[in-house]
Amino acid sequence: MIRxxxxxxxxxxxxxxxxxxxxxxxxxxxxxxxxxxxxxxxVLRGTIRDHVTAQRRPFLRFYAxxxxxxxxxxxxxxxxxxxxxxEPFLVIGAIAGG
Amino acid sequence: MSGVRVLxxxxxxxxxxxxxxxxxxxxxxxxxxxxxxxxHLKGSPADPNRLYASQTSGWFGQLMQRSNDGGKTWEPVGNxxxxxxxxxxxxxxxxxxxPWEFKRVWHVEPSLTDPDTVYAGVEDAAIFRTTDxxxxxxxxxxxxxxxxxSKWSPGAGGLxxxxxxxxxxxxxxxxxxxxAAGAFRTDDGGASWKAINxxxxxxxxxxxxxxxxHCVHRIAMHKSRPxxxxxxxxxxxxxxxxxxxxxxxVSGNLPTDFGFVVDVHAHEPETIYVVPIKSDSEHFPPDGKxxxxxxxCGGNEWEALGNGLPQRDCYVNVxxxxxxxxSLDSCGVYFGTTGGQVYAxxxxxxxxxxxxxxxxxxxxxxxxxxx
Numbered sequence: 001m002i003r004x005x006x007x008x009x010x011x012x013x014x015x016x017x018x019x020x021x022x023x024x025x026x027x028x029x030x031x032x033x034x035x036x037x038x039x040x041x042x043v044l045r046g047t048i049r050d051h052v053t054a055q056r057r058p059f060l061r062f063y064a065x066x067x068x069x070x071x072x073x074x075x076x077x078x079x080x081x082x083x084x085x086x087e088p089f090l091v092i093g094a095i096a097g098g
Numbered sequence: 099m100s101g102v103r104v105l106x107x108x109x110x111x112x113x114x115x116x117x118x119x120x121x122x123x124x125x126x127x128x129x130x131x132x133x134x135x136x137x138h139l140k141g142s143p144a145d146p147n148r149l150y151a152s153q154t155s156g157w158f159g160q161l162m163q164r165s166n167d168g169g170k171t172w173e174p175v176g177n178x179x180x181x182x183x184x185x186x187x188x189x190x191x192x193x194x195x196x197p198w199e200f201k202r203v204w205h206v207e208p209s210l211t212d213p214d215t216v217y218a219g220v221e222d223a224a225i226f227r228t229t230d231x232x233x234x235x236x237x238x239x240x241x242x243x244x245x246x247x248s249k250w251s252p253g254a255g256g257l258x259x260x261x262x263x264x265x266x267x268x269x270x271x272x273x274x275x276x277x278a279a280g281a282f283r284t285d286d287g288g289a290s291w292k293a294i295n296x297x298x299x300x301x302x303x304x305x306x307x308x309x310x311x312h313c314v315h316r317i318a319m320h321k322s323r324p325x326x327x328x329x330x331x332x333x334x335x336x337x338x339x340x341x342x343x344x345x346x347x348v349s350g351n352l353p354t355d356f357g358f359v360v361d362v363h364a365h366e367p368e369t370i371y372v373v374p375i376k377s378d379s380e381h382f383p384p385d386g387k388x389x390x391x392x393x394x395c396g397g398n399e400w401e402a403l404g405n406g407l408p409q410r411d412c413y414v415n416v417x418x419x420x421x422x423x424x425s426l427d428s429c430g431v432y433f434g435t436t437g438g439q440v441y442a443x444x445x446x447x448x449x450x451x452x453x454x455x456x457x458x459x460x461x462x463x464x465x466x467x468x469x
Binding site (some may be wrong): 046050051057059 | 159178200
């Protein structure tokens with residue numbers, strides 16, 4: 001199972017209070033993980049990726065295994081530790097600053 | 099027994115304020131959607147328990163929420179706002195063509211007769227409609243297809259469609275306003291639109307009387323006179339009596355004719371309200387005194403109403419969607435400020451009192467009169 005950690009607002013929307021566990025079929029990539037996430041929690045559609053362009057929202061970042069994967073191709077395979085479920089795939093909201 | 103429900107959208111969530119018909123004691127409910135910007139929420143005239151809210155975030159984009167129980171509980175509905183066909187371009191700040199990009203829903207306007215039908219005004223400016231209670235939204239492309247669409251340019255706050263006014267006597271007629279394009283009217287249910295800006299004069303555009311380019315802030319109508327509209331423009335308070343075909347200025351003796359809100363008394367179609375703001379460079383009331391101005395003759399002659407409002411050291415703003423009217427026998431007037439206060443008058447503006455004081459900055463105020 002793939003572990004996905006969501007920011008607080010998205011956990012509230014999805015009505016989950018901890019990491020989400022997802023079964024992902026085929027290659028595990030950003031796209032396939034987010035597709036599975038949105039299939040399991042339709043309320044999240046449009047909140048992480050733009051509805052029309054499918055691009056990552058600018059103020060969100062994707063981390064895993066202490067790496068920033070935000071600028072990787074959405075079809076690049078995710079690290080083996082994410083695939084095995086030993087590390088989570090992190091969706092992070094940018095710090096607002098101020 | 100009658101009652102009133104005030105719907106308040108703020109920078110950090112939504113609130114509902116409820117009172118009985120006396121309007122003396124208020125219960126504050128919320129925050130709903132804490133931490134999210136709630137540009138607007140509004141109830142269906144056909145079913146007052148049906149509410150819609152626009153929930154937005156710079157991080158997570160747009161959500162739409164619906165309540166079927168007067169705001170006690172909410173459920174997210176459809177949030178996909180895709181422009182019809184190839185979006186094309188509008189004019190960017192530097193004069194270059196810029197692709198239309200959906201950013202947020204500024205205003206929701208439920209149908210007067212069907213709780214499942216709602217219009218949504220969005221940035222970049224377009225109007226969408228749902229007929230299934232918010233599950234699916236489709237653009238009404240005739241508006242953006244208006245020949246002037248490629249010339250529309252955003253104001254500093256964005257190219258937002260923020261005002262939708264439905265004609266209660268003609269289901270095919272509606273009015274909208276866009277910053278900074280101007281006002282438009284459809285007479286065929288949204289298939290085609292006419293720019294209705296004749297008579298507006300805006301010194302901040304190259305041709306002050308151009309067909310489009312005017313920064314309209316708000317339009318209000320009394321249901322008994324659907325061809326008479328009142329407008330708070332960026333500068334100038336305007337009036338039309340021919341459904342927008344021609345406008346004339348009615349700023350009269352206002353201390354400043356810059357402002358955002360305008361509304362009409364529930365029972366007196368010639369009694370109107372504005373909140374003058376010092377200038378577009380200083381978004382606060384003149385002299386630190388928060389005053390509503392009322393005209394009982396449809397404009398030009400205005401009286402200041404400050405009884406119960408702060409009359410010193412007040413530097414809040416009142417944004418375009420943040421005034422509303424109830425329809426009880428003694429008409430109630432409500433407005434919210436960027437300082438988080440919601441003020442109410444239960445005597446048509448003669449006296450005021452805060453009904454809540456310390457909310458996040460108020461973006462919108464709507465009122466439901468409950469029978």
